[in-house]
Amino acid sequence: MKILEVVNAGRTVSRRSFIKGVIAAGATASATSYLFRGPASAFAAPPAHGAVERLMSLNVNGQQRRVDVLPHETLAMTLRYKLGLPGTKLGCDRAECGACTVLLDGTVHYACSILTHQVRGREVLTIEGLEAPDGTLHPVQEAVVDEAGFQCAFCAPGFIMAMVGMLNQNPNPTREEAARALSGNLCRCGDYNKILNSAMRAVEYTQQRV
Amino acid sequence: MPKSRIIGSDFPQRDLLPKITGRARYAEDFRADGMLFAKLLLSPVPRGRVRRLDTSAALAMDGVYAVVTADDFPSVDPPGEAVLTNEPVYQGQPIAAVAAVDETTAAEAVERLRLDMERLPFALDPLDSLRPNGPNARDEGNVYGDEGIETLKWTSNDMAAVEQGRRPEGVEGTVEWSFGDLDDAFARADLVIEEPIVHQSQTHHPMEPRSSMAYWRNGKVHLHVSTQSTQRTQQALAGWLGMDEEDVVVVSEYTGGGFGSKIRGTITDVIPAALARQAGRPVMMRVTRDEETYFGRARTGLSGWVKFGFRADGRILAIDLFLIQDNGPFGRAGDFNSAGTTSSLAYQPEAMRLQALPVLTNTPPRSAQRAPGGMQAIAMLEPVVDKAARQLNVDRLDVRLINAPTHRSPVGPNRSEVTSAYVREALELGRELFDWDRKKELSGQVNGTKATGVGVALSPYVGGSSGVDGLLVIRPDGKLYVHQGIGNLGTHSVFDTAMVAAEVLGMPWEETEIVSGDTSRHLPRSTVQAGSQTTHAHTRANHAAAMDAKRKIQELAAGDLGGAPDDYEVADGRVFRRGSPATGLSFAGIAERAMELGGRYDGHELAEDLHSDTVRSARALAGQGLMGVARDNYSHDGSTYSFVVGFCLVEVDRETGVVDLKEYLPVTDCGTVLNPRSLAAQIHGGGLQGISVALFEKWAFDSQWGVNSNKRFYTAKPVSILDVPVAMDYGAVDLPDPETPVGAKGIGEPPIGAGAAAVACAIADALGGIYLTRTPLTPDKILNAIEGRSPAYGPLQTHV
Incomplete structure (x- = not known):
């Protein structure tokens, strides 16, 4: 681990x-960082911390x-x-866990x-934002579909963003390098084999589209 | 059922597009106008009694809309679990909940709840509770006996024997079963081997915490929850709220993992419902990772002793198993029993005795976790079998072959028979795929600081139930709508089992819609999505419903076009006369015809053997097309079990104790393969979860305060992508089970024991025969064993 x-x-x-x-x-x-003050706080008392x-x-x-x-x-x-x-x-x-992974200027971050x-x-x-407005999937998404990646898929958005970020940095990773690049994300279903299959297929699809 | 168009093929995963575009809605992704947020007051102590809880200051705050306590829910007799409690029995148990305009305000209000609480003595480790004068986890006592909870303490002599690693003479379980002549079988054994075993309890840790959201509409509560089984969760949530099932709508389209911890939702799911009722507004309760670990359930720990009697050729004659069960604070878990039955099947002893002592502890509530009981038994017992094989000089694959169950082999104390078991086939397929005969030569080979080991392990588990209902409608749009009450937690079975209906009706998969995820969508009586029941039960139920529909279609065609019903076939969304494909009707036309005729064709008349839940749903759907609805009355003679054989290769660093998993290969007998990729996902993913339990996931509580010290991922350490082989293969025997029409058995459970045991066996092999029969095998334990130092924990101590 x-x-x-x-x-x-x-x-x-x-x-x-x-x-x-x-x-x-x-x-x-x-x-307790897991707290949220929503837009409804107009109804609430003045915020305690100013x-x-x-x-x-x-x-x-x-x-x-x-x-x-x-x-x-x-x-x-x-x-x-x-x-x-x-x-x-x-x-x-x-x-x-990395489930919240997004890209900031093309680099992966935990949101x-x-x-x-x-x-x-x-x-x-x-x-x-990955899908094109006309519904065309991003090569990474297409790769996941073709490899049937993920089970419960709660971790999928984070992993997929991490894959996109990985390809921005390294368009031609080995399977081992892909594992390292995705190691900030957890999949509790243990679907790592299909996730790496997807990542490697994404490498292929990205190169085809260029 | 012959394999044809869909079954056995890698057809596209139906729900993948929403999942990978962010459109899939899990419980916390739903929004409602005016939605409030809830926060919980949790018990700070593992056992206590609320003397006074003053909610006035919290309620007086601006922005606070509701506070609920134990009084707002139906009372529960001990040792049952209430939604909220005044007598917490584990640290983190919910006492009260607040709903406010936002979480910050709700959390502030929780701070203003004045809690006056009496601390009570608590028990964390079952062994501590069994000591003379040891603490009881509950007022009622500390163990489950025949008549419920009672108090049982061992003597100081008994405890001294435990400390010396021996089973104390004369201690007995409160539960016992046996078969065969145990004394005779041990007397005939050439080798008798006895070992202490410890399998820790362990949290499920699904990726999605069990957040829930509720709102009320026209007297009904709509609950968005994270559950494994949609239809059966309705009844559970209604019960916890003290309401009628009809007044509870459960929505759960996607579930972010469960592994047994969300079988019928969780009791805390209904807290937002009570808050929303009081507040008159929708309420969202976001469960944090810490809270998920407190009340998100855990696997039941098992420890004790096993005694095996072997014949010189490796055949197992006798097993004597004594299990102390770390039961948690509530009802009696059944893990000890499944541990016994699973062992009886895996090893086929002539005689066996199981004695078990379920001990209550003030630790998080238990529930089934993937192969409950079976996994613990296999993980602990397989290394002992290897130890004997080494002493008897029998190959470790051969020792499993000689003991392997086969068709109609007996299982458990009732000696019921298994419907099928292609275990020898799986072992031989694995021998070839893994290249066992060559790789076992690497056993113990040292390269620098690293020693190589290989392991093989066999893990059986129950693979299916029967007797539920199937419900489907062919509508005038010509499409087939399969109503499914099972959930969608990532196993894909909600889709895989529906394809049986498409197959029977000759319906293109693209024209087949799955209706599920919401109890207001009229779902049939289903199994709970747990215990590997679903694939078996719902391929059968959907087969039955589809056969019912097919018969009706044939009758309608014969009525309109002449001839006898049997003259007609179905394919490609049409019914047509055999030998004259032009003479036929589209399913759209058939649906209209069924609606004209009514009666049994469109669901106005129903068979009498349907479950009342199915009848309710079928009545709501009547008149909308041609209905296929039936109970699964197919023969099911025997007990259905699936099997996974795990093969693995590890390198153990003899200087650091770190285990590097180089290869893992699962081979399964799960009957007919429905969907190869979802099968691979189950047996790889389950195997890795087992490896995670065997190597990483710790169960340790602070002994002074009773607080969980591994409540987050970074301390609990579930297996990561860097801990596993970079690529894995698998094998499947793919032969049908004769006692089910589709031939398919469930495969969720068996993979986990195979992974855990195979890696434990491989570590022992790398260490040249040092057998560590406990989980997890963290580097400190391995290093201690290599260096021959005495371990830093007692023989049966669980919090290590």
């Missing part, structure tokens, strides 16, 4: 950098989106609860462990 603090496909994950970001954003770093939502503009899946965001709000929560993009999953909310304020001006790509 080697998932913590791994460097894969250019991603360095650390709880410390997340907490630093929280502090920089002027929010309170809480031990946290107020600020309107910001985000580039998500090629679109400019305007959204009110709290200082301590994670990107995963903004995507899931404020932008109608629940394809990004939360399995642990603490950088352990549970980055604040929405930290992605200002960056291009956010989620699972919903």
